[in-house]
Amino acid sequence: MAPRGLENGPGNGLERLFSGRARAAQRSELAALFALAERPDVVSFAGGFPDPAWFLPECEQVAARLLREHRGSALQYGPTPGLTAFREYVAERCRRQGMEVSPAEVVVTSGALQGLDLVAKVFLEPGDPVVVECPTYLGAIQTLSTYEARLVEVPGDEVGLVPEALDETLRDLERAGRPAKFVYVVPSFQNPTGLTLPLDRRRRLLEVASRHGVPVVEDHAYAELRYEGEQVPALKALDREGLVILLGTFSKIFSPGLRLGWTAAPAAVTEKIILFKQGTDQCSSTLGQLMALEYGRLGLVERQIAVTTAGLREKKRVTLEALDRRFGPLVRRTEPEGGFYTWLSLPEGVDTVRMLERAVRDHRVAYVAGPAFYVGRRGSNQLRLCYSLLPVGLIDEGVRRLRECYEAKSAGVR
Amino acid sequence: MAPRGLENGPGNGLERLFSGRARAAQRSELAALFALAERPDVVSFAGGFPDPAWFLPECEQVAARLLREHRGSALQYGPTPGLTAFREYVAERCRRQGMEVSPAEVVVTSGALQGLDLVAKVFLEPGDPVVVECPTYLGAIQTLSTYEARLVEVPGDEVGLVPEALDETLRDLERAGRPAKFVYVVPSFQNPTGLTLPLDRRRRLLEVASRHGVPVVEDHAYAELRYEGEQVPALKALDREGLVILLGTFSKIFSPGLRLGWTAAPAAVTEKIILFKQGTDQCSSTLGQLMALEYGRLGLVERQIAVTTAGLREKKRVTLEALDRRFGPLVRRTEPEGGFYTWLSLPEGVDTVRMLERAVRDHRVAYVAGPAFYVGRRGSNQLRLCYSLLPVGLIDEGVRRLRECYEAKSAGVR
Numbered sequence: 001m002a003p004r005g006l007e008n009g010p011g012n013g014l015e016r017l018f019s020g021r022a023r024a025a026q027r028s029e030l031a032a033l034f035a036l037a038e039r040p041d042v043v044s045f046a047g048g049f050p051d052p053a054w055f056l057p058e059c060e061q062v063a064a065r066l067l068r069e070h071r072g073s074a075l076q077y078g079p080t081p082g083l084t085a086f087r088e089y090v091a092e093r094c095r096r097q098g099m100e101v102s103p104a105e106v107v108v109t110s111g112a113l114q115g116l117d118l119v120a121k122v123f124l125e126p127g128d129p130v131v132v133e134c135p136t137y138l139g140a141i142q143t144l145s146t147y148e149a150r151l152v153e154v155p156g157d158e159v160g161l162v163p164e165a166l167d168e169t170l171r172d173l174e175r176a177g178r179p180a181k182f183v184y185v186v187p188s189f190q191n192p193t194g195l196t197l198p199l200d201r202r203r204r205l206l207e208v209a210s211r212h213g214v215p216v217v218e219d220h221a222y223a224e225l226r227y228e229g230e231q232v233p234a235l236k237a238l239d240r241e242g243l244v245i246l247l248g249t250f251s252k253i254f255s256p257g258l259r260l261g262w263t264a265a266p267a268a269v270t271e272k273i274i275l276f277k278q279g280t281d282q283c284s285s286t287l288g289q290l291m292a293l294e295y296g297r298l299g300l301v302e303r304q305i306a307v308t309t310a311g312l313r314e315k316k317r318v319t320l321e322a323l324d325r326r327f328g329p330l331v332r333r334t335e336p337e338g339g340f341y342t343w344l345s346l347p348e349g350v351d352t353v354r355m356l357e358r359a360v361r362d363h364r365v366a367y368v369a370g371p372a373f374y375v376g377r378r379g380s381n382q383l384r385l386c387y388s389l390l391p392v393g394l395i396d397e398g399v400r401r402l403r404e405c406y407e408a409k410s411a412g413v414r
Numbered sequence: 415m416a417p418r419g420l421e422n423g424p425g426n427g428l429e430r431l432f433s434g435r436a437r438a439a440q441r442s443e444l445a446a447l448f449a450l451a452e453r454p455d456v457v458s459f460a461g462g463f464p465d466p467a468w469f470l471p472e473c474e475q476v477a478a479r480l481l482r483e484h485r486g487s488a489l490q491y492g493p494t495p496g497l498t499a500f501r502e503y504v505a506e507r508c509r510r511q512g513m514e515v516s517p518a519e520v521v522v523t524s525g526a527l528q529g530l531d532l533v534a535k536v537f538l539e540p541g542d543p544v545v546v547e548c549p550t551y552l553g554a555i556q557t558l559s560t561y562e563a564r565l566v567e568v569p570g571d572e573v574g575l576v577p578e579a580l581d582e583t584l585r586d587l588e589r590a591g592r593p594a595k596f597v598y599v600v601p602s603f604q605n606p607t608g609l610t611l612p613l614d615r616r617r618r619l620l621e622v623a624s625r626h627g628v629p630v631v632e633d634h635a636y637a638e639l640r641y642e643g644e645q646v647p648a649l650k651a652l653d654r655e656g657l658v659i660l661l662g663t664f665s666k667i668f669s670p671g672l673r674l675g676w677t678a679a680p681a682a683v684t685e686k687i688i689l690f691k692q693g694t695d696q697c698s699s700t701l702g703q704l705m706a707l708e709y710g711r712l713g714l715v716e717r718q719i720a721v722t723t724a725g726l727r728e729k730k731r732v733t734l735e736a737l738d739r740r741f742g743p744l745v746r747r748t749e750p751e752g753g754f755y756t757w758l759s760l761p762e763g764v765d766t767v768r769m770l771e772r773a774v775r776d777h778r779v780a781y782v783a784g785p786a787f788y789v790g791r792r793g794s795n796q797l798r799l800c801y802s803l804l805p806v807g808l809i810d811e812g813v814r815r816l817r818e819c820y821e822a823k824s825a826g827v828r
Contacts, residue, residue: 014629014656015682017595022536025689052486059485064478071473072466075669110524110673110695117694121560122436143693146535181431215428242428255489257700259524259673268429275439279557280531281524285699286671 020126021146043398044366045385048191048340050252054308059255062294063287070290078286080278081270082108082262086289089296090248090262097224098237099246101264107273108284110259112221112249113139115273116184118263118280119217119245120147122272123181129173131183133161135343135373135382137191137219140184151375152180158334160195161185163204170212182215182245187235188223189339192373192384196337199232210241215269220248222339224305227313229337242266250292252340253305258288312340312388315395319387322399330406340388346406350381358405365401434540435560457812458780459799462605462754464666468722473669476708477701484704492700494692495684496522496676500703503710504662504676511638512651513660515678521687522698524673526635526663527553529687530598532677532694533631533659534561536686537595543587545597547575549757549787549796551605551633554598565789566594572748574609575599577618584626596629596659601649602637603753606787606798610751613646624655629683634662636753638719641727643751656680664706666754667719672702726754726802729809733801736813744820754802760820764795772819779815 015023066074081087087103094101109115116139124130126148132140134153144151154169156162166183173180185205187197197205209216218235236246249261263273277283295301316336323333323344332345346352352369359365368386370379387395429437480488495501501517508515523529530553538544540562546554548567558565568583570576580597587594599619601611611619623630632649650660663675677687691697709715730750737747737758746759760766766783773779782800784793804812 013627014680017537017629018686019535019537019539019542022686022690025686027685027689047491049491052490055485055489057482057485059489060478060481063481064474067474067477068471071469071471073671075469075473075671076466077461077463077665077670110698113693114695121433123431123433125433128433139693139696146690146693213427215431251491255701256491257487257489259695259697259699266428271441272432272436272439275441276436276560279527279553279560280694281528281673282553283673284524285673285702287669287701288699 021148024148025146042360042364042366043390043394043401045387045390045398046366046368047389048386049389050256050308051311051389054304054311055255056300056304056307058295058298058300059291062291062298062300066287066290066294074287074290076286078283078289080283081274082106082284083286083289083293086293089293091264093296094236094246094248094264098233099264101236101246105264105267105270107263107265107270107277108289109261109263109277110281110284111251111256112219112247112261113143114280115247115261115263116140116143116217116219117146118273118276119182119247119265119269120144120149121276122269124149127178129178129180131166131169131173131180131214132375133185133190135192135370135379136184137186138368138372140219141373141375144184149181153375159201160187160190160193160197161201161205163201163208166205167208167211170208170214174212179212180214182217183209184217184219185235186219186221188220188232189225189336189341191222191339192341192368193343194334194336194339194341195343196232202232202235202238206235206238206243209243215243215245217245217247220246221252224253225309225312225340226338227309227316236264245269253301253308254292254295255288258285258291260284260288260292309338312338315387315390315392316342318392318395319385319399322396326399326403327406340386342385342387344383344385346381346383348381350406352380352383355405358408359402362408363401363405365398365405367402435562438562439560456774456778456780457804457808457815459801459804459812460780460782461803462800463803464670464722465725465803468718468725469669470714470718470721472709472712472714473705476705476712476714480701480704480708488701488704490700492697492703494697495688496520496698497700497703497707500707503707505678507710508650508660508662508678512647513678515650515660519678519681519684521677521679521684521691522703523675523677523691524695524698525665525670526633526661526675527557528694529661529675529677530554530557530631530633531560532687532690533596533661533679533683534558534563535690536683538563541592543592543594545580545583545587545594545628546789547599547604549606549784549793550598551600552782552786554633555787555789558598563595567789573615574601574604574607574611575615575619577615577622580619581622581625584622584628588626593626594628596631597623598631598633599649600633600635602634602646603639603750603755605636605753606755606782607757608748608750608753608755609757610646616646616649616652620649620652620657623657629657629659631659631661634660635666638667639723639726639754640752641723641730650678659683667715667722668706668709669702672699672705674698674702674706723752726752729801729804729806730756732806732809733799733813736810740813740817741820754800756799756801758797758799760795760797762795764820766794766797769819772822773816776822777815777819779812779819781816
């Protein structure tokens, strides 16, 4: 066989060796929105970042003390599943939320998304169906696509996922001879809709999953950020059959920059997650784990949650008031009781993807266009507003620019 | 189709849904050795950890100042490829070592192993051949196995990889119709052998790779830890065709616990690495990046390298002297000029895997058995000694215990 040449210059030609998943992977909207969030003149409702004003100044003393007194362990490798004391702390926090989780079932991950990546490694072969909400978290779409999963959307209504529709979807997949590997859901303060699945739907969702023998991957990222209404137990807290795999994170209650999440899963799944974690990044930050542990011991996690939810409550109020005042009946929006997001439906015919370019360029306002959250590129008249990062004083101005952009759009097109 | 039951109790039965890679994955020796390293009564030559005494006390002030003055960014999400200033710093360090690397070619990873994981995602389909040294880093064997790669060992001699043997291996694979996707090598202070590939072999290795059009993944983890002999340029520094993908890390020159590595690869590969990084853990620790950047600015990385290499030089001397004194001609060993490891060959017939259990239990000494570093479970009379973590004063005692264990073994078996 003739040697393969590299006629096209340095590094070119390597594409011929790429995997199918690499050929298929394209730069995502997530990347674009992270980039947008960096432009200072844009009022950005795009990235799902916590407001840095909520980070507690105590982090300085906590880090300094750890590095003074425990430098040798804080900067050293840790065990792959996480530091024992930290796993105990995570399990205890889960138990306080009504979930039966033992420290041995906890694996510390580098954010909740790594948890999903590892779960995907455990379950997915190319072409395997995974059932997701509609719309769903765009990061999950991206991660699951890397494993060449076949993402199957299950219809929702104004409350969220409809268990009977899930039942039907799972049955259809079984009949087609390729049953779903798992269901991925964000039941609390969903990304992107902000909706929270009510208790009775959670129970029926679990009944359906149990009847089909399908595990449920529960993304718990925002669940502790309730600022209104009644607490609803996690699916994991309602699960009596070991069907729920929880993805948790400290990104929204402590720090995203330290990359700390966890999985809480049945033993057989946990064992494989640990193996794959080892081959992926060996362990998560030990300094981060020790800092979060110390935050927990000093009551600072709970204090930061209180600061965060107070901030979110105010920002949500200002955002929704501005939307109602400036858009009125032109827009349908969700009414979140927690989390970072509200979800807008504009009149049919509006194209939020095309509008976004003009929004950023001409009106200096940003959001994430609806189709990013659908597998089948629906949601062209929808968009996600994230109100967590913006200063309260900029929110109304942002909504004003959005309306201005919407008007210009209408004027230009019609 | 009948619903699938979960007759076997909580969480049981999910195994039926596992992927092929999950079914194949078994608890590795790496996990076992991380566990061993935690037992205080064992003199452990096992885990490849830096001595925490080499971590600089300045870390406290550096972290405290960053969290005081830049809390909002240090604890926040960062861009997926890494903070711009940090990528510039990494590229500049590479250029100082003679490598042509631009900041845009750098992706910050959570350790060098995540770099390999991402490269595997870019290139590998199940069954794809990857050529590795023999023996090679066991973490790489594990990571590549997760992608169901077919690992093909290329024979080495007492100097390391033999380029002509690589040529033959690549040709055989081409003839068989399934050419190698890449070659993975640790050319400097190799894990596990401690050997460093001489300049002429590096040149010939690159010639061979170029002739076959096969990229070379260069694990640079220990390359900056030379304590004797002449510096040899990295493969990346010799590469004129954009064939080398460098895997770097701050784990051995700053802190493993902050999980900071990088890839430096041709643009087409870098683009895909960034996409997959995003779906894996979104970004690496921002606090860690800022700390390493500040270390660099203050000259502390170079100071820690000086402290580390001085420590390693002394520990290597004590280790080799103890081996020569206590084992004499019974053992063949390598003569490392840098890094953490020496590699021992005991007389034929010794089984270092079986010996290890008794070593830990009866003699309270640990190492990593040779077969862990081979794909085909060869190396049964070989073992890796890591001398980086042990206090100098314990090394001779550790080697004494090893000899005692070897004697007991010989007495018991023969």
